[in-house]
Amino acid sequence: MSTVTEKLEGMDVWLYHGQIYIPNTYSAGAVGSKFLIELRDRKRIVGTRCPTCNRVYVPARSICKDCYSQLDEWVEVSNKGTLLTYTVCNQQNAIQPVEAPIVYGIIQLDGADTGFVHLLGEVDPEQLKVGMRVQAVFKKEREASILDIKYFKPLV
């Protein structure tokens, strides 16, 4: 831990400023990995269907949150969908993958019963409208990341 210490001006207190570094590795697991490999290798967006409630989860989940069924049935959904809601971020932060203004949307893909959180691109923030139709744009170089989908663009 590297820290910088500081005597606070005008007060008899001492401050420590630091940054914490914790290495990490995260497994996408059985279901997440299959979802990501489909994105990378086939540019397909896949979900899992609950055999009991018939709900299609996108991104795929291993268990239905409502009925606790194990979800083994894979379904491909459309790369087109409907924008359910959105927000525009105008201030850049180091962890964000693209430059501001950044448009985040929740998209219900055709064939899915859930919202899918992702970026929107090729769109003037002024033109955004709930209910607009959008389509996934895939990156050329894909690495089994959720960002293999570059963004969703409006369907014209």
Add this chain to the structure above:
Amino acid sequence: MPNRVAIVGIGQTYHKSKRPDVSQPEMVAEAVRAALADAQLSIQDVEAVFSANMETFEAIYLPDHGMAAEVGAFGKPGFKVNTGGTTGGSVVAEGFYMVASGLFDIAMVIGFEKQDCGDTTAAITAAVTPIWGKGAATGAIGEFAKQALSYIETSGATEEHAAMIRLKADRNACRNPYAHLKLGLKSVDEILQSAYLVWPLRILDFCPQSCGACALIFASEQRAKKITKKPVWIADVEVVHQEPFRAGVFGDPTGKETYTQHVACERLYKRNGISNPRKDIDMAEIYEPSNWEEMNLYEHFHFCEKGEGWKLIEKGITEIEGEFPVNCSGGVIATNPIGATPVIRVAEAALQIRGDAGEHQAPKDIKTAIATALGGPNWTVLVLLKRSL
């Protein structure tokens, strides 16, 4: 008087250094499904779900939020606790309080840690308070090396005694299908050839970093008797916390500190009429990150007189076939998925009472068992289990 609470379902994953085949939620779901199967209950029967994890150890923010579906917590009350090494003991206490209070009839507690995600020692040392800990945080290995040295100095124990404890743990772990390290150790000499991590602590003297989860289902008396023929009653729970003391957290060379174990035992033993724990209790599952600490804990829990912990292993008293078996599961030195570790202690003690521990079942009849948790600045959780109340 609190309501009576029984353990009616026990489930754990197998434990390994790395589980790349599953995500953290998928891994935890394995334990949840095992506990539900053991209790022959469905997740809809479980009214509340409480979880335990040291989230900084996996470098994930609020991991319990991302697994509500997988652990069956969606739409239910319950929350995660995080108290360091005792995390899993705290969640057992939490589940006990909730059912004992009468608020819930059936509750599940889950402990989990997927240590292939993060770097536990980095988290412990990086996120320490800079005011007193700056540059002085050693992680668990340094703490228990200090403890081992204090123990050698004050008790007269030798490295051979520590090796005997390690050998006992490995023999037991090799009989436990869920244990992580199963080394097939043959002799004390073999252990004494293990390299030092930090003197006097050898590689074989310290616990591994494990991935795993353990879930328990608790039920009120009325429900428990309908769910299972073999309820294991939680007779009592005691929790004692404190702040770090400067002399050495797990071993005290000043001889002036109050150990949480002593406070916890005094209360729990008194409430339950335990005057001679080694006679009044049939076995123990204790949280021993190292073999040296196991000997220290024998003394703190009054399984023997002060300075005589090493004599228990010398006489074979704490072996699985012994008069007072300790850690028939192989213990923490064989398996340590931190948030799950104290839950496993309770699970393994409960299996012994049920007679369902399989190859690592103690030969003597276990009617009463104690499970313990240790962590942070030497916090203590004790759980007393009984076949009948």
